[in-house]
Amino acid sequence: MLSIIIPAKNECAGLSLLVPKIRAFYPLSEIVIVDDASEDDTKALVESFGVRVISHPYSKGNGAAIKSGLRSASGDVVVCMDADGQHRAEDIAILLSKLEEGYDMVVGSRSKTGQASIQRGLANSLYNRFASWMVGHRVDDLTSGFRAVRTKKFREFMSLLPNKFSYPTTITMSFFRAGYSVAYVPVDVQRRLAGTQSHIRIWQDGIRFLLIIFKIGTLFSPLKLFLPISFVFFSTGLSYYLYSFLTVGRFTNMSMLLFMTSVLVFLMGLISEQITSLIYKDTQLTKDDGS
Structure with missing residues (x-):
């Protein structure tokens, strides 16, 4: 019907x-x-x-x-x-x-x-x-x-x-x-x-659409969002370290903070990916059963 x-x-x-x-x-x-x-x-x-x-x-x-x-x-x-x-x-x-x-x-x-x-x-x-x-x-x-x-x-x-x-x-x-x-x-x-x-x-619902994209993206594939953010922090930390090493010859606290943030964001994404897999398993089982 x-x-x-x-x-x-x-x-x-x-x-x-x-x-x-x-x-x-x-x-x-x-x-x-x-x-x-x-x-x-x-x-x-x-x-x-x-x-x-x-x-x-x-x-x-x-x-x-x-x-x-x-x-x-x-x-x-x-x-x-x-x-x-x-x-x-x-x-x-x-x-x-x-x-x-x-x-x-x-x-x-x-x-x-x-x-x-x-x-x-x-x-x-x-x-x-x-x-x-x-x-x-x-x-x-x-x-x-x-x-x-x-x-x-x-x-x-x-x-x-x-x-x-x-x-x-x-x-x-x-x-x-x-x-x-x-x-x-x-x-x-x-x-x-x-x-x-x-x-x-246009503006209010447009912003809402973008938030929905992020919401669903993080719900079903968190690393798709967390990994690029982690890479940005890591790249910024590496660039700042090279700059500080060439100018003052030392490793600064800011570089360390950026590297740690990069690792933390990556680990958050990894944990979120595992949680997503547990949430998603019921849908996957239904799909595998052909129902």
Whole structure:
């Protein structure tokens, strides 16, 4: 069974077009719309469609809406998509077709023209490159909210998902680091409907995205972060030692401090790596069992 989760906040215009199309293409699917305390007619509209509606008493954020929908979804596969008119019901088939090839998650990748603005496109490009380095795999679109995921594996990481707009970042990096199969397929992303506004704040949510990348990176591969920092301290200590030796002919306390810091940071990373292995073992056992 297929479940389609759509978080919505003041998206009456978009839902009025999207939900009927989904019903036409997937009449047997379960549509779960999470109303994140909308102030317009979103709730009344979706209730008239006869779909499952989850209403938040106050606005909790896009990630919290996804988690609410995920808890109630009964399908083996969930498709997450936005309600603002950017994602097309026709493209769900592209994600599902790729998922059937054996992938655990398929993400709809936006082109440069599909980005909301030049600034957003440049920021997403930076996030994609940084995330690719952290997880050791190419990440084409880290922040895309249009994806098809196997429900059981999605729920394994639900406790890690933030309540705001960083949930795509978290689940993407979590899947990569857990060793699950992730694929990207290009999709045609539409412009937002006239009169609708994005709830994403460029600077605040941009910083949050970077923090999420660090958080997930350290959660699944701590040495990926600790080792470069340790190397920086070691290189700085070595450079300062050479400078002090050539100028005053002695080994200074600052050099010793930098070398010790380098060793301590490395050991912290090593211990964190071992702790991560213990935390991760349950997911690994589930994967090895083929479940």
